[in-house]
Amino acid sequence: MPAAAARPSLSSWRKICSCGRAAAWSARRWSSRLRYGSNLVLPKQRILEIYLNIAELGPSGQFGVQAGSSYAFGRPASSLTPREAALLAAILPNPVKRSARQPGPGVRRLAGTYVARAQAPWLCRPAGGKIGPF
Numbered sequence: 111m112p113a114a115a116a117r118p119s120l121s122s123w124r125k126i127c128s129c130g131r132a133a134a135w136s137a138r139r140w141s142s143r144l145r146y147g148s149n150l151v152l153p154k155q156r157i158l159e160i161y162l163n164i165a166e167l168g169p170s171g172q173f174g175v176q177a178g179s180s181y182a183f184g185r186p187a188s189s190l191t192p193r194e195a196a197l198l199a200a201i202l203p204n205p206v207k208r209s210a211r212q213p214g215p216g217v218r219r220l221a222g223t224y225v226a227r228a229q230a231p232w233l234c235r236p237a238g239g240k241i242g243p244f
Contacts, residue, residue, distance in 0.1 A: 167198055169206045182210035192228060196221035 152160075167178025178198055179187040190198070194210070200220035201208035208217050 165202060166205050167201065167210075169209070172205075178205075178210070192225050193221060196224035196228070199224055 162175045164173060165175070165178075166173050167175060168181040172178050172181045175187045175198065179185065179190055179194070182198065183190065183194055187195075197210040197213055197217065200213070200217045201210050208214070210217070213221065
């Protein structure tokens with residue numbers, strides 16, 4: 111039996127996947143069409159809802175905001191404070207290594223930035239106080 115081949119490194123994958131300039135432009139055009147088409151078919155609120163329902167927000171496979179908030183804070187997503195919601199947003203790049211339940215200094219800093227941006231006076235708010243159509 112032949113020995114198992116070693117798994118290629120990330121730099122090897124980049125070399126394999128970089129097919130040249132024409133392929134990169136083709137992929138960008140396809141991605142752009144997909145984004146533009148989804149905006150025509152689905153409203154932004156629905157796109158955000160779909161994303162929040164499929165995003166992984168916990169280290170052991172908690173998918174969706176409801177499951178992530180239940181795991182991290184022990185209560186439903188509808189009762190989260192802005193700080194807790196920002197903590198969940200701050201772990202999104204890597205919820206396996208980052209934790210909203212026990213946030214490290216980097217996650218706390220990101221969450222503080224997100225809360226400050228959401229409460230910024232330059233952010234246009236309609237008369238009802240809500241941002242956007244939702």
